[in-house]
Amino acid sequence: MSTGIGFDQALTAWREAAPADSRQLDLPVKELLDRFHPDRKRGARSKLVIGPNAGEACPSALTRLLQSDSLLQDVDIAGAPTLEADVLVIGGGGAGCIAALTAARAGARVLVATKLGLGDSNTVMAEGGIQAAVGADDSLQRHFEDTLRAGHFKADKELVAALVSGGPSAIRWLIREGMNFDLAEGSQRMGGTLLRKTPGGASAARLLSYRDFTGLELMRAVREGTLMQSNITILERHPALELLSDDRGRCAGAVLHDLARGRAVVARSAVTVLTTGGSGRLHLAGFPTSNHYGATADGLVLAYRLGARLRDVGSFQYHPTGIAWPGPLEGQLVSEAARSSGAVLVNGLGQRFVDELQPRDIVASAILREIAEGRGVARDGKVGVFLDTPSLERAKPGILARELVTLRNLARRAGFDPAEEPFMIRPTLHYQNGGVEINAAGHTTVPGLLAAGEVTGGLHGRNRMMGNALLELVVFGRLAGASAAADARRERPRNVGLTHLADWRRAMESQRLPLDRKAPLLFPSYSNFDPVRDRRRGA
Amino acid sequence: MNAVLTAPEIQVVADLPGWLAVGGGEGLKNALADPDAIVPTIEAAGLRGLGGAGFPTHRKWAAVAAQPPNPEGGGKWIVCNGNEDEPGTFKDRFLLSRTPHQVIEGALIAAVAVRANHIALYVNPREDQSVVALRLSAIAWAAHPLLDQVAELVGSPVELHVCESSGLYVGGEETAAVANVMGGFPFPSLKPPYPAERGVHGAPTLLNNVETLAHVPHILRHGAHWYRELGLGNAVGTKLYSLSGDVLRPGLHELPMGTSLRELVFGYGGGMLAGKGFKAVFTGGPSNTLLTDRDLDIALDFDSLAARGSRLGTGAMIVVGEGTSILRKTAEYVAFFAANSCGQCPSCKIGTHQVSRLLERIDAGAGRPADLEALENFTRLLPGSGRCGLVDGAATVLASSLATFRSEYEQAVRHG
Amino acid sequence: MATARLVIDGHPIEGEPGTSLLQAWVAAGLPLTENVGCMGQGVCGACRVLVRRPGERLAQTGLACETLVEDGLQVAFINLSRGSRPHPYDLHALGDSWDAIARIDELFPEAERCRHCGGCDSACPKGIQVQQMVNLAAVGQTYAAAELFDDCVQCNLCVAACPEHIDPAHLGQLVRRMTAAMTLRPSDLIMRLHELEAGEQPIDLDAPGARPPAPDAEDAR
Secondary structure (H helix, E strand, O other), X not given: OOOOEEXXXXXXXXXXXXXXXXXXXXXXXXXXXXXHOHXXXXXXXXXXXXXXXXXXXXXXXXXXXXXXXXXXXHHHHOOOOEEEEEEEEEOOOHHHHHHHHHHHHOOOOEEEEOOOOOOOOOHHHOOOOEEOOOOOXXXXXXXXXXXXXXXXXXOOHXXXXXXXXXXXXXXXXXXXXXXXXXXXXXXXXXXXXXXXXXXXXXXXXXXXXXXOOHHHHHHHHHHHHHHHOOOEEEEOOOOEXXXXXXXXXXXXXXXXXXXXXXXXXXXXXXEEEEOOOOOHHHOHHHOOEOOOOOOOOHHHHHHHXXXXXXXXXXXXXEEEEEEOOOHHHOOOEOOOHHHHOOOOEEOOOOOOOOOOXXXXXXXXXXXXXXXXXXXXXXXXXXXEEEEOHHHHHHHOOOHHHHHOHHHHHHHHHHOOOOOOOOEEEEEXXXXXXOEEEOOOOOEOOOOOEEEOHHHEEOOOOOOOOOOHHHHHHXXXXXXXXXXXXXXXXXXXXXXXXXXXXXXXXXXXXXXXXXXXXXXXXXXXXXXXXXXXXXXXHOO | OOOOOOOHHHOOOOOHHHHHHOOOOHHHHHHHHOHHHHHHHHHHHOOEOOOOOOOEHHHHHHHHHHOOOEHHHOEXXXXXXXXXXXXXXXXXXXXXXXXXXXXXXXXXXXHHXXXXXXXXXXXXXXXXXXXXXXXXXXXXXXXXXXXXXXXXXXXXXXXXXXXXXXXXXXXXXXXXXXXHHOOXXXXXXXXXXXXXXXXXXXXXXXXXXXXXXXXXXXXXXXXXXXXXXXXXXXXXXXXXXXXXXXEOOXXXXXXXXXXXXXXXXXXXXXXXXXXXXXXXXXXXXXXXXXXXXXXOOOEOOHHHHHHOOOOOXXXXXXXXXXXXXXXXHHHHHHHHHHHHXXXXXXXXXXXXXXXXXXXXXXXXXXXXXXXXXXXHHHHHHOOXXXXXXHHHHHHHHHHHHHHHOHHHHHXXXXXX | OOOEEEEXXXXXXXXXXXXXXXXXXXXXXXXXXXXXXXXOOOOOOOOEEEEEOOOOOOOEEEEOOOOEOOOOOEEEEOOOOOOOOOOOOOHHHOOOHXXXXXXXXXXXXXXXXXXXOOHHHHHOOOXXXXXXXXXXXXXXXXXXXXXXXXXXXXXXXHHHHOOOOOOHHHHHHHHHHHHHHHHOEOHHHHHXXXXXXXXXXXXXXXXXXXXXXOOOHHHXX
8 A cells, every 4th residue: 555645734635625626537437447446456366276166266365265175074073963954044144034034934943053143243234224116206127227237237137136126025024023214204103104315326215224223223123033933043153164965966054163162063954045244354455344253255165165156256345435544443334324415535635536426336446546646644554535524514514413323433432523523534345246146046056055145146246236235135035045945845965974075175186276275264364263273172 | 065046945936935934134134234334245245247247246336326316217227137048058047936036135135235216127038937936026025024124225115127028148238138128129239328327217227147136145144254255266155057068967056156167067067978078168158268178177267267268157168078069069159149149230240140151151061261261350350349249259259169179170171 | 542451351461542352352362253243333232341440349341342442451251142032922923012012011021020220221331221111111111112222232231230030132122123013104115015016016127227338348358
């Protein structure tokens, strides 16, 4: 990262120019993205040489993980306690809980295995809202086209159609589970209308929300529902180490690691639903992340090793406004609500440099360009640009206290007053756009393995719209849960074991890939945790 | 030796004439004859609080005597604390159900000494025999001329109230008892103010344990010297030891204060059950430092145990033999404290619950070495962090068990 | 500002000023696999701690991602599993809202035994008036109770704090969920759902807007 303009000097420049005039990008979007979007940085990417996506490139750190060996040998599961279920759900965030609830209500015996605690996930951190085309001025078609356009037309149309069609009934489902939504001002709880905001890149107001913690409100209702549902057994602190396979290549459950006891547990199931979320905690290209602690790409690794095809796996979303300074808060999110309310971005020279309401990938790339070309703001070794909250407050007095509560709390923790001093922000690794390929019923390319939520790919193309992540996990969590319960009645795996690992290791050896590289990671590199050593403890 | 509090002839239950016929009332008469001599006599006898604290009784009495009565609060109060709910302690229920009159007479003598006109007989409602005995006894005293003499000296009518406590362990703490006597939930409160200054309904209040008050009529009758001579070594009087656990003859033993642990366990207690080896003793609450086989010759009195770094507590001695897990026992006791924390202080309720969870996890074989460090952390973080001493008791028994039987814990986390 | 010296779960730790307890813990090289989640946003409620400050008698509860290091702090993590269901209920089987309010008592019978110790209020890291919520819920003032619980992050510290086993966090969620499930009926959503049932919102996969506007230059890459 290049150095920038000193903070004090930048602050003076900002004060003199505030409020800064708007300025259009002086670079074509394609060139901006090609030169500055982290996904497109050459050298930081490498090609996969084994597995279903061999020949495709993805970030080197992820390539290394995808092409690594299992943490397990066959002998490790000898004598391990065994659990049986119709449906095994791996991951206890929004998608996992919803898939589990749906499957259990359809009569399946469900096991939910989660690495952290139930609900401790990216879902709970989502602030902005959930998209659903409910307005009279809106339509499913608009939502469909907006989503495709934001993703640069790289998304799977069938999946997007399923996503937007499931929107309104997803909201009804959430309300039935006890989730609250904001209503339009002056509106009544019965017969009123929902409060709708316009997410970046949308052609209609479509973002539904609950204050500025929509994800928390969603997770609270769904977590509680999962907890209360009979037929669901919850295993907290039980990350998956490896999927189980049968002799026809069907997924047959997973080997879990009981963190409390440091030992393997074999969870056999007719159907497995992967809802492990994203991978922000890989800190690709050295970026900070807004993700929760468990986002380490475990699901991608497990699915790929069993032969599931991935798609758009090199595509990540860098949220434009992560905290750049102070260090301890680095990577935490300043909600998009700040920009959609009118806060502008200003470089170290006091200039605006992009239309702040462009899609996230463009705004993020524009910020990275300012930093790369020396126009960023430098403070205590951190470089970013200003998010001009003081000018916003002057233009709309009281807005910080009234509408941007979380933002104000963040500033308080950083030790400054956002009405007086601008935030220092920088893009933060926010979302895994691609992932395990699925169809509109939630099936992956591996029989017996389904997936839902951030771990999947195809819905967002190269860029995700705000509000589509929460919608995705509800719509596809439900679809995958229903499919899983139905599939579990049809066929059960036979001759279950770790047979796929031999094939995998042969492939690794043939490409001279080092077998001492193990995955999944389970926890970030700085967790001071070694799953191999931990497993020996329980032996 | 000759039993004092548990002598068979005084076990007359609520029969007041029966009590007076075996020397009852003599102490009270002596007190009435020379009220100013009461506190000095108690001081000379060396009587200390037998509910667990071991605080010199005469100092409490002198403190309450020195306070002016509070008319709005009813004057002055005495609370005879019979809440007794500690695991392994079963002495007060014996006294209240078998010989309630010596306790009431002790309270009346205290009333004379401090000029108190309200006496609350605060009793655990789960001990129904104690409750019945106290109710009948209070009625008997109310009709007796001796009570009028007490009232005359105090300067106003003296009322005996039988107050059924909440039955909760925490209600034995003195500020909690005050709150409970006033009809509220037994929430402990920060001291000061001490009950001696502001207790029941804001009035100066003297709180004494049942066993402490039971000794008073005997001291006033036979004199301080007689009382002192009952003890062994430097210790004074007799003590009711509640002996339980892995011994052949558990039960209540009234012995000279200062009897050795060996004599209690292997003499009066008949030795270890099934010939097991002696391992340790949880004393008091059980909220104190454990005693081990190195301590068998220790004298079971306040000062000797304090010198050892432990405490006599209520005189409960829960004996643990080989084959019984200290870890398991500690887990049980900490769970008891966690369940009985009143809820006001997060450190106490949540802290003891967390300790309890860690102990259960270790005992279940799912512990890890770091859990021991987390436990030790609690032994430093928790003490003194509550309004009352409940959390301290839990921390003390945990710290002692961890320090003394470390190998049991280490084995559990290694082979877990 | 100087480095803060503190103790977490028995480990002496030096923390850089401005860092959270969680950050200081991992920076000290200690393994972190539980009591962690959102890592700073303060919304997942997983990193519960008991903290005692030097010179203070009573200890306080908090979230480790939101509590900054200070000299002399004594800290202990509090593990609380959320994977148990002490007060099970089926939101969809509560009957209509006439019955449901009365059923709060059946589902959470302990609520009316609140002893008013205030422990839940002291324990809540979000400053929620938990006890007030319990008392309102116990007398059927469901909506008022639900509003008080708006900021709950389900850390369950109030559950651990409650000596009467009321389970305030779950009672709070019950009243919140009830009010949404039984009273929220937005007309725009209902109208759209009717349209969908009537097949009035078809999606044209090949509409002009569903195709890249020009030969997609990005494909050439």
